[in-house]
Amino acid sequence: MYLIKVKVTYKESILDPQGQSVCNACHQLGFEGVRDVRVGKYFEVTLDVAASEVDETVRALCTELLVNHTMETYTYEISGISEVLA
């Protein structure tokens, strides 16, 4: 069993209005040191496949479902989780 942590963000060239509004809110709350904010999606996927298939499955999941490739880019981390037997 594996825990996959996927971070999805906009590509650099894409405008991030949500990030800009969070950045403005930071300034209004007095956080003057905030220079830029990028907002993205975060997924934690529990995956039960053979070790040899994990990487390929994660890439296929991101390609087919989790990421909009026109506008977004992604990174992921794979960590093994030992099953807690009842």
Add this chain to the structure above:
Amino acid sequence: MYLIKVKVTYKESILDPQGQSVCNACHQLGFEGVRDVRVGKYFEVTLDVAASEVDETVRALCTELLVNHTMETYTYEISGISEVLA
């Protein structure tokens, strides 16, 4: 200058309907090995403060703006970024 990576997820006890619908979609696409999906928010914040203030500033940002403490929990990573002088 620092790059702060903040991952915000629902607390374990909170139902995650968005995660469940992504999980169902995974199964419909044939990814039978997916056991669970949790969906959260991801922020990349560029912060220009003194080294001694970084940690405290990040916690205050999360407490006051980025995280809904009733339902969400968060983790963050701090990495230094050297300023590229024009």
